[in-house]
Amino acid sequence: MTSTGSRLDHLECPECRTTVPADRLATTCPTCGHALFAVYRTSDWSVVDWRASLRERPATLWRYRELLPVRESSSIVSLGEGFSPVLSLGAIPEAPTIDLWLKDDGGLPTGSFKARGMTAAVSRARELGVRAFFVPSAGNAAVALAAYAARAARSARVYLPESTPAPMVGACRRYGATVVQVPGTIREAGVAARAAEASQGAFDLSTLREPYRAEGKKTMGLEIWEQFGDDRMPDAIVYPTGGGTGLIGMFRAFAQLRELGGLERPPRLYAVQPDGCAPVVKAWNDGAARAEPFPDPHTIAPGLLVPAPFSSERVLEALRGTGGGALAVPDAEISRAVERLASRHGISASPEGAATYAAVRPLVERGWVRDGERVLLYNTGSGIPFL
Ligand SMILES: Cc1ncc(COP(=O)(O)O)c(C=O)c1O
Ligand SMILES: [Zn+2]
Structure with a gap:
C-alpha cells in the first residue's frame, strides 16, 4: 500500500472548538451540530519545497494530496x-479598466466543480468503509456523486427538485443512481432525503454535513494559487453562491497557504446570488452573522436556489475575513451574461457561473473593484445541460 502523505490530523468545529478524531466516519459536530472541518499538521513542513515538487505531478487535484484527507493512494x-x-477575458465593455479572468470548471468530469468535492468525499468515505x-x-x-459512486462500485440515491434540468x-x-424527485427546492429535497434515509444506513453527503466535500473544494483555491503564482494572485474572486462551499473551500485554502508562508494576502472573496434567492446577500447587507431562510425563492440558476444555506456563518466569515462582500443580480442579467460569455469569449457557462459575469458591472459601479485590479x-x- 502506498501512503498519499496526507497530513490530516483531526477534525474541528469552528463554532464551539470541539475536536473529533479524523480516522472514524464523521458527520457534523457532536456537540453543537455545526459543520466539522479537517485540520492538518503543517508546522514541520516547507511550502517552498512542496510547491516545487507540484510541477512534476499529474494535472489533477490529487496533486495536493498532502492537504487532502485520503491516507492511501489506492483509496x-x-x-x-x-x-x-x-x-483571460481581457477588457470587457462593462469594465474596460479591469483585468478580467475566468477559471472554468465546466470541463471537469460530470461538467461541474461538484466533481472536486465528490472525488474527495467518496474516496475518503470508501476508505472508512x-x-x-x-x-x-x-x-x-x-x-457527480452518481459518477463517483459508479467508479467506486458503491450505490447512490439522489434526491432532486422536480425542476432539475432533464439532462442531469x-x-x-x-x-x-436511484433518483427520487421531490417538489420544491433543494431544501425540501434535503428534508425528504433525511426522512427517507433515516433507517437505511446510507451515508449522507449533503453539503457540509460531512467534512470532506469541502476539502475537495479547497483545491479551487490551491489551483488559483499555483496557476497565478502568489505574487500575481487576483485581487478579487467572484463566486456564484448557493450553499457557499466553494467560498468556504477557497477561504480555507488561502488560510492554509498563509499559515505555511506561501501566500501574503488572500484575494477578496465576493458572493454573487440571484436577486430571487439571496439569503447570503441579505445577511451581508444586514450585518448578520448567519442567513435566514429566503422567502419565495426563485431563479433560473438551479445551483443557486438554496434558500437556507446550512453553514452561512462560515460563508459570511469568508467574505468578512478577506475584505470581500456579497451582491445580488437579476435573472435577466444572468441570461444576458450566458449569451455574452458564449458570443464574446467562446465560453459555455452555466447560469450560476454566468452570474459572476453579470456581477462585474455592479462591482465596478460600487467601487468594490477598482481600476487596474485583477x-x-x-x-x-x-x-x-442548459442548451
Ligand atoms: C453550477 C453550480 N454553481 C454553483 C453552485 C453553488 O455552490 P456552492 O455550494 O459552492 O455555493 C452549485 C450548486 O449546486 C452549482 O451546481
Ligand atoms: Zn460544535
Whole structure:
C-alpha cells in the first residue's frame, strides 16, 4: 500500500472548538451540530519545497494530496478531475479598466466543480468503509456523486427538485443512481432525503454535513494559487453562491497557504446570488452573522436556489475575513451574461457561473473593484445541460 502523505490530523468545529478524531466516519459536530472541518499538521513542513515538487505531478487535484484527507493512494476514486484552465477575458465593455479572468470548471468530469468535492468525499468515505451514499442536490452534485459512486462500485440515491434540468436527471440514472424527485427546492429535497434515509444506513453527503466535500473544494483555491503564482494572485474572486462551499473551500485554502508562508494576502472573496434567492446577500447587507431562510425563492440558476444555506456563518466569515462582500443580480442579467460569455469569449457557462459575469458591472459601479485590479470569475459548471 502506498501512503498519499496526507497530513490530516483531526477534525474541528469552528463554532464551539470541539475536536473529533479524523480516522472514524464523521458527520457534523457532536456537540453543537455545526459543520466539522479537517485540520492538518503543517508546522514541520516547507511550502517552498512542496510547491516545487507540484510541477512534476499529474494535472489533477490529487496533486495536493498532502492537504487532502485520503491516507492511501489506492483509496482514491478519480476521473481525472481538477486543474481546470484559467482564461483571460481581457477588457470587457462593462469594465474596460479591469483585468478580467475566468477559471472554468465546466470541463471537469460530470461538467461541474461538484466533481472536486465528490472525488474527495467518496474516496475518503470508501476508505472508512462506506458502501452506500445519498445526497439531496440541485442537480450537479447528484450527477457527480452518481459518477463517483459508479467508479467506486458503491450505490447512490439522489434526491432532486422536480425542476432539475432533464439532462442531469438522465445522467444520474445512466450512472446507475436511484433518483427520487421531490417538489420544491433543494431544501425540501434535503428534508425528504433525511426522512427517507433515516433507517437505511446510507451515508449522507449533503453539503457540509460531512467534512470532506469541502476539502475537495479547497483545491479551487490551491489551483488559483499555483496557476497565478502568489505574487500575481487576483485581487478579487467572484463566486456564484448557493450553499457557499466553494467560498468556504477557497477561504480555507488561502488560510492554509498563509499559515505555511506561501501566500501574503488572500484575494477578496465576493458572493454573487440571484436577486430571487439571496439569503447570503441579505445577511451581508444586514450585518448578520448567519442567513435566514429566503422567502419565495426563485431563479433560473438551479445551483443557486438554496434558500437556507446550512453553514452561512462560515460563508459570511469568508467574505468578512478577506475584505470581500456579497451582491445580488437579476435573472435577466444572468441570461444576458450566458449569451455574452458564449458570443464574446467562446465560453459555455452555466447560469450560476454566468452570474459572476453579470456581477462585474455592479462591482465596478460600487467601487468594490477598482481600476487596474485583477478579478477572477469562477465558472462552476458547463452550459451544456442548459442548451
Ligand atoms: C453550477 C453550480 N454553481 C454553483 C453552485 C453553488 O455552490 P456552492 O455550494 O459552492 O455555493 C452549485 C450548486 O449546486 C452549482 O451546481
Ligand atoms: Zn460544535
